[in-house]
Amino acid sequence: MSGGVDSSVAAHLLLDAGHDVVGVFMRHSDESSAVCKVDDQAASTSLPVLGGMASGRADHKQGCCTASDAADARRVATKMDIPFYALDLTDDFRRIVDYFVDDYLTGRTPNPCVRCNQWIKFGRLFDYADGIDAEFVATGHYARMEKAAGVNQLHRGLDSNKDQSYALFGIRRDRLDRMLLPVGGFEKPRIREIAEGLGLGVAGKKDSQEICFVTQGHHSDFVRARDPKRSANTDGEIVTTEGKVVGRHAGYEAFTVGQRKKLGVAMGEPYFVVRIEPDTRRVVIGRKESLERDGLTAGEANWLVDVGDVPQQVSVQIRYNGSPKPGTISIDPDSPDRFAVRFDQPELAVAPGQAAVVYDGTRVIGGGWIE
Incomplete structure (x- = not known):
């Protein structure tokens, strides 16, 4: 529960479906902002209940995981009468920040939100779920889980304007059976209507669109402050x-x-x-035509299907706000964690470091990182 409208309504939908719900807020810290503070004296379990939080942010960017977000999440959990805990992921999140800085300093374009989903939201949260014997991990992402022939599949969200399936390709295949994405079958205006009807107090809250740890200025300012020696x-x-x-x-x-x-x-x-x-x-x-590329190669592939079942003709999305483009894929038989794509039509701005996510229709079948 991030304190936003999507995860708040997701919790409601899960309760409505008869699940026992535990709300978890991921907190992290960074030198550039004071967020998600916890009164450890109030802790009654190994994961402290949030308390004593200040509001605000170092600037006006709309990110996520701030102290005010935590306060919103806690209020929603209280209203729903569900347990609510803060999971301290400071050390884990440092890995995200280091990756972000390193990619920029090696001339690549990182995608920390995709890595966060891969390493933390659908990584470390499963460890916590196992620790409390929880059957599922659920989030407010706009993507859908569908079952066909007894197999759970990850699909694009119903709302094409809000679809977040691109950011979820890195999830381990064996965890698909334990994923719940309650809002993926709704359009965003309907989610806000539900929140308004429930009086959750977050119905009009803006979507998080910024890199949550870059709280002031340009991302390059953050990179230089984080690693002044290399950026000099x-x-x-x-x-x-x-x-x-x-x-x-x-x-x-x-x-x-x-x-x-x-x-x-x-x-x-x-x-x-x-x-x-x-x-x-x-x-x-x-000029713009200089950005055209006939194809790409990608590494660190993660497949959500058997490699032998990947069709030759696929669609590939190369940026978060982009759309899948048709092309032909070839997977290295000796190293299935690498693949090449040739687009049917030249694609613009193929950026090393970004994710190349592979679709078969609306289904996410895998992806990798552009080389």
């Missing part, structure tokens, strides 16, 4: 795809493939980041 040597030239030097940048960690705004140079027409070269410290820019 990332400045360099801005060059065109033709090799012409057109400017300088203060650090390539401030750029991502496909970026158009805040390039720091005026070209007289739209230019985009085409690639980042950490070895030369160059940021290469070009």
Whole structure:
């Protein structure tokens, strides 16, 4: 329970379906913000009940896991009369932050939300569920679990504008039988209506859309503060795809493939980041057509089906807010954790470090990380 409308309504739907529900809030800490504080004196179990929390955030970004979110989650749990605990994942979340910083400093574009789902929300939460003999782990993600021929399958959410199945591809296959996604079969306006009708006090709450640990400024400011030694040597030239030097940048960690705004140079027409070269410290820019790619390769694959059952013709989504594009997939027979995709039509801004998620219709069948 994050304190948002989706997980709050998910808890209600589970109760309505007859489940015994335990609310869990994931708390973490970071030097850049004081959030999710807990009064450990109030703890009555090994996982402390939240208490004594301050409100607010270091800025106005709408993230998640803040102290005010925790207070909202606790109020909802109290109203529903369900147990509510804070799970201290400070050490686990540090892994997410380190991954985020390292990817930017190696010229990649990280996706911490996908990693968080893989390592924490559908990773560590299962450890806690096992510890209290809970049968299922449920969240407020907009994706659906469907059973066909006795097999639980992960599918896109009913609301195409809110679908979050992309962010769930990294879940272990053997955990699909224990996943519940109660809001995935609803459209977002209906979820807000349910919350309003229940008087939960979170019906109008904004969706979390920011990186929750980057509480102030640009992500590059966070990276530099987190690892000042490595980021001290990332400045360099801005060059065109033709090799012409057109400017300088203060650090390539401030750029991502496909970026158009805040390039720091005026070209007289739209230019985009085409690639980042950490070895030369160059940021290469070009016109939109320079972003076109016929395909991609990906590693660290996670398959939710038997590899032999992956169809040759699939759809592949390469960014969170994108849409799956048709293409042909080939999986390395000697190393099934790697695969290649050739798109039916060239795709723009294939960014190393982002997830490439593979669909068969609406079903998520796996994915990997773009190389």
